[in-house]
Amino acid sequence: MSARNLLWDAAKKCFAIGLIGITVRDRYVSIAAVRGASMSPSLNPLVDEASSSRRPISDDYVFVEKFCLEKYGFSHGDVVIFTSPTDHKERHIKRIIGLPGDWVGISHIDDVIRVPEGHCWVEGDNLASSFDSRSLGPIPLGLVRGRVTHVVWPPSRIGRVERKIGHQSVHSY
């Protein structure tokens, strides 16, 4: 077999692997990096709340599953990754607090809002430094790109991401 044939074979293999990789990433599972401390302590935990440096030690990498997108069957407390409504190139990771039809209480202005049809209410676990539905309003479910299930890196933090029911009362309508 000539060198040219070998090269051609290798190129074909790379192409096939790329295709399969992209398909799996789009439809089934993917890995995402978490930036910032808005989901502390579930993701990127801060070492010391009072310390002068308020940056987490290292970024967590999380496992994202996309099977939930077929039926959009989310439940309260799921951690999801979604495209930012203000910038379509950015992704955010937050926790679902309210689903369509729920009444959600907003702590800092003492108001109650009804989540509209096809939307959800998301908030970070670290309410002090999180940019979420409290300023953006309800997020359309169509922007959700997957559900975060596990932390896969760094090794010391490998484990499930727990589903937590929120700190505030949610009333189903």
Added chain:
Amino acid sequence: MSLITARWMSIAKEAVDRAAIVARFLCLLHVADTYLCSPTLVYGPSMFPTINITGDILIAERVSHRLGKVGPGDVVLVKSPVNPRKTLTKRIIGVEGDRIIFQVDPVNSDRCQRVVVPKGHVWIQGDNTYASNDSRHFGPIPRGLIQGKVLCRVWPPEGFGSLSH
């Protein structure tokens, strides 16, 4: 005995090879469908007369919305903010920062309302003002919901061509 095993082995090997070819083909289809272009069947009264009520087949390209290159006048496929499993076909009227004046209820009254489209959002409307469920009802939508831009119509054949005004 060994002959039979060898035969089974060769059958299994061939089955795996065939499956790999099918899998590769499906993956190629998926990638072409999500990143290049795909045919879409569109029906309903909301885009009449640009799109027929009975259903047209359009070719939608999936590149420009990723690069942020969709603007006023483009017909786009959008995930409905009310029901994420539905896809709508509408025309972009305004992008972020634009002032939009629209009739709230064109059938019964002349009352107008004005809004400014917020950052990262677009204002979409159907060409048939009287029978369209669009931004006049659910407000501006985030760019992240745009799924593709319609290039041209391919079916019915007499309507072949672009959809611009």
